[in-house]
Amino acid sequence: MELRRQPRLQLAWHCRHNRALMSLLKDFNHVKSYRHRNGLREFRAYQGLKMSKSANNESRQVVIMDMAAVTALGNNLEELWQGLVAGRSGIGPVTRFSVDGYAAKIVAAIDDLSASGGRSMLHELLDRLLSQMGPVPPDAFLITATLKAGIDNLQSICRGRPADFQDVLLSSLCDIVGRKLGLTGSGMTISATCASSTIALAHGAALIDAGRADAVLVCCAEMITEYAFAGFSSLKALSLVACRPFDRDRNGLSLGEGAAGLLLMSAARARRENRTHLGTILGWGISNDATHITAPAKSGQGLVQAINRALTTAHRKAEEICAVNAHGTGTVYNDLMELTAFRQVFGNRRLPVYSVKGAIGHTLGVAGAVETIVGVKTLATGTVPPTAGFVHPENGAENLVSCEPQTVSGDCLLTTNSGFGGVNAVLIIGK
Amino acid sequence: MNAYITGIGWITVDSKGCGREHTHFSMPGGQLAEIKASDIAAELYPNFRRLDAYSRLGLAAVAFALRDAGLDQWEAKRDIGIIVSTVYGCLGTDVDYYMTVIPEGGSNASPALFSYTSANSFLGEAAIYFGLTGTGFAFAEQHPTGLAALQAGLVKLFREDSGQLLAGVCDIGCPPLFNQPASVPAGAVFFMLEKSRGRKAQSYGQLHLSGSDPLRFNDNPVTDLTTLVQQCLDFRL
Incomplete structure (x- = not known):
């Protein structure tokens, strides 16, 4: 008992008598494994961990080492960013399937995306994405995210046409990416409606934070198909014109498609490999409204809860957030809910709030990853892209949302996504 | 990363219910x-x-796990999350829904079915029914082990x-x-994980995850x- 009351003295004793322990204490991972192997000594080592808290926090910091995106604004990240800043929109007429039976007739599609040999369009989409990424460590843990994976092949099979069944499964995304990159480990595909890729990034960051991985590749892909178009049309959620996030005349979303990839690493590994990072994931928070299966909670309570969780994880205050990359789908209820939630968190602060969905549509399971990438660019350039389609501010959006680029200074921003099933997911991105 | 298992609920081809109602568990194939x-x-x-x-299926297994842990009754919403691993997810619903899209060029697509064409839909239903406001997502393992949801759960509980x-x-x-052989048995099993035993919940034992080591239960x-x-x-027992 006496030993337990004097943990720091114990540690000092151990450090004097055990050089190995001293070296172990320099690395958070080793400290943790030491803890679990050594019963009573666990407590002493943990105190050591507390004493060097700042160093350990730094080593488990989650950094973004590489990122790439394919969207309706172009086949690479630079085209996306330039298009966003210029206020361009990639939303146009649907050409991939007949829309005679639908009121809405527009989407944000990627040029010339096609399927061949019974394979899903996913393959070509992922080829375009991965060709932009630098080398990925073979031991990186793979997390993919999608709402519907190779759902184009399900359509084909339902219509009696030959198509590869494996592409229909959620895990197909992992299989394809893992094979193309020669990754040696196993992986997982997260599916959580429109928050899928945000949650994938949050889980990747949590794995690094918890010492379960020190490199995580997050890859996401989603395609425009009649399957999704008909579904959102049946819910009367599609806008007849290019969507207008936070505009008082908005009347629905525009579907988009895309792919995004981000390589996450622990700061310790990045430093060991002498690599420069592009940004950081400082915090993450996920919640459920527990209110309605397809509609958001009007009070914004779930989103507020997720934001507060993310702030807690990041050890940041709301005042430190310099901009918000909102979900901003352009549906009446989503945008109102978000404005309500932001007011609760930020009060009357006039911080820039923007949505990219008027430019690249709602890319569903990819949305959060693309928006994270845009967030990193926003912090790096000090430029908040305009919200395409935004003309007449919704009540509460005045002085927050803009159709012009805005300048911003600060070192962290918030990105949010919400989806069916009441899910809310938030990331805090840092420089 | 440690957590106590305080409740188990399942529905399999063999049996259904709460852990404390049974002495035997199996998960055979079948309907x-x-x-x-x-x-x-x-x-x-x-x-x-x-x-x-x-x-x-998912909602029922969650209900049994919550009941087994003594958490099925509630007045205020609780910060309890749900993580589920699945191979096929809602594939059957996907097919049923798309069969309503094919005729009439999509104008008869079923919004009711479309609302359940996400692998995490039932997590939302469970959240509404049981007032659960925590983390929630569904995922598919590349090589299913059945244990990844527990590992992901422990990582989440860490923070x-x-x-x-x-x-x-x-x-x-x-x-x-799709005319495919089943790669996993039909059924659902959920574990209620709790980081501490603050509410004096009865525990089946402790799960433990360390560094990159495999999952352990009561040190095994x-x-x-x-x-x-x-x-x-x-x-x-």
Whole structure:
């Protein structure tokens, strides 16, 4: 008992008598494994961990080492960013399937995306994405995210046409990416409606934070198909014109498609490999409204809860957030809910709030990853892209949302996504 | 990363119910019996009759796990999350829904079915029915072990304030249209994980995850899901 009351003295004793322990204490991972192997000594080592808290926090910091995106604004990240800043929109007429039976007739599609040999369009989409990424460590843990994976092949099979069944499964995304990159480990595909890729990034960051991985590749892909178009049309959620996030005349979303990839690493590994990072994931928070299966909670309570969780994880205050990359789908209820939630968190602060969905549509399971990438660019350039389609501010959006680029200074921003099933997911991105 | 298992609920081809009602667990292949609202006393939940088969299965197993942990009754919403691993997810519902799209050029697409064409739909239903506001997502493992949801749950609990989370597996099987052999048995199993025993919950034992080491239960390596459930039942005895 006496030993337990004097943990720091114990540690000092151990450090004097055990050089190995001293070296172990320099690395958070080793400290943790030491803890679990050594019963009573666990407590002493943990105190050591507390004493060097700042160093350990730094080593488990989650950094973004590489990122790439394919969207309706172009086949690479630079085209996306330039298009966003210029206020361009990639939303146009649907050409991939007949829309005679639908009121809405527009989407944000990627040029010339096609399927061949019974394979899903996913393959070509992922080829375009991965060709932009630098080398990925073979031991990186793979997390993919999608709402519907190779759902184009399900359509084909339902219509009696030959198509590869494996592409229909959620895990197909992992299989394809893992094979193309020669990754040696196993992986997982997260599916959580429109928050899928945000949650994938949050889980990747949590794995690094918890010492379960020190490199995580997050890859996401989603395609425009009649399957999704008909579904959102049946819910009367599609806008007849290019969507207008936070505009008082908005009347629905525009579907988009895309792919995004981000390589996450622990700061310790990045430093060991002498690599420069592009940004950081400082915090993450996920919640459920527990209110309605397809509609958001009007009070914004779930989103507020997720934001507060993310702030807690990041050890940041709301005042430190310099901009918000909102979900901003352009549906009446989503945008109102978000404005309500932001007011609760930020009060009357006039911080820039923007949505990219008027430019690249709602890319569903990819949305959060693309928006994270845009967030990193926003912090790096000090430029908040305009919200395409935004003309007449919704009540509460005045002085927050803009159709012009805005300048911003600060070192962290918030990105949010919400989806069916009441899910809310938030990331805090840092420089 | 440690958590106590305080509740287990399942529906398999063999049996259904709460861990504390059983001494034996198995998860054989075969066809699941239909799940009714009365199975989980959800007669008053208006959404139950609208749920697809996958969601009914998942919701019922979650209900059993919460009941086993003494957490099925509630007045205020709770910060409890749900993580589920699945191979086929809502594939059957996907097919049913798309069959409503094909005729009439999509104008008759079913919004009711479309609402359940996400692998995490039933997590939303469980959240509404049981007032659960925590983390929630579904995922598919590249090489299914049945244990990844528990591992993901422990990682999540590492940073969660409330420290309560449901983790498990749910699969209804591959729709006949695809003519594929089942790679996992139909059924659902959920574990109630709690970081501490602050509410004096009875525990089946403790799960432990360290660094990149494999999952352990009461200091023994966990080999597979079925064995873990049986170990829980044995440990309680």
